[in-house]
Amino acid sequence: EVQVVESGGGLVQPGGSLRLSCAASGFTLSSHWMNWVRQAPGKGLEWVASIKKDGGEMFYADSVKGRFTISRDNVKNSLYLQMNSLRGEDTAVYHCTRTRFGNRGGPFDIWGRGTMATVSS
Amino acid sequence: EVVLTQSPATLSLSPGERATLSCRASQGIGSYLGWYQQKPGQAPRLLIYDASNRATGIPARFSGSGSGTDFTLTISSLEPEDFAVYYCQQRSDWPLTFGQGTRLEIK
Numbered sequence: 001e002v003q004v005v006e007s008g009g010g011l012v013q014p015g016g017s018l019r020l021s022c023a024a025s026g027f028t029l030s031s032h033w034m035n036w037v038r039q040a041p042g043k044g045l046e047w048v049a050s051i052k053k054d055g056g057e058m059f060y061a062d063s064v065k066g067r068f069t070i071s072r073d074n075v076k077n078s079l080y081l082q083m084n085s086l087r088g089e090d091t092a093v094y095h096c097t098r099t100r101f102g103n104r105g106g107p108f109d110i111w112g113r114g115t116m117a118t119v120s121s
Numbered sequence: 122e123v124v125l126t127q128s129p130a131t132l133s134l135s136p137g138e139r140a141t142l143s144c145r146a147s148q149g150i151g152s153y154l155g156w157y158q159q160k161p162g163q164a165p166r167l168l169i170y171d172a173s174n175r176a177t178g179i180p181a182r183f184s185g186s187g188s189g190t191d192f193t194l195t196i197s198s199l200e201p202e203d204f205a206v207y208y209c210q211q212r213s214d215w216p217l218t219f220g221q222g223t224r225l226e227i228k
Contacts, residue, residue: 035217044208044219044220044221044222045157045159045165045208045210045219045222046219047210047216047217047218047219050217059215059216059217060216061216062216095164095165100167100170100176103170103212104212105212105215105217106153106155106170106210106211106212106217107155107167107170107171107176107210107212108155108157108165108167108210109167109170109176109177111164111165111166111167112164113163113164114164
């Protein structure tokens, strides 16, 4: 079964850090762009970051640029999101998503259930 | 940044009726638009990619059309499981952006 499963969320104080992980299975990770998309409680979807198949290019939303880093390990079939200098507005469910084969960036054809990151004192 | 504006914000219809959802882009994006469905407590699901192509396993009652700046998602005859929130998303340019969503509710 093709799936991605996120982990690493939790409660962190403002200014703190979290590292999210995404374990991919059922497909060849190195054949796809991968992404993080977040959804604040009761709000819509917000794209956060994308990474090229070989990790050679990364793109970020302005709201996280300079604070978040997306990375991947194709040997370990894993995607990561290092989140530093966290703010209250970063509180959200973070979804790991797969880009449809042959496409750059989107569309996102596989979604994980997400991991919740809560930034609060 | 490409801003996507969805309308209406809420659409109230009955099962069996036809639903028409709109997504307008602030600048031309070719056909690089996708549609997603999200039900409460679930992850979004890709319905349509590149404006008019159904994703794997998506029923034929879902169809997409449009190009440039104006796009439409049509559900030909609503089933009870279709009542959900729908988002459009563009992949024409960075940053990737989503519309604010249309809530399709049972009348």
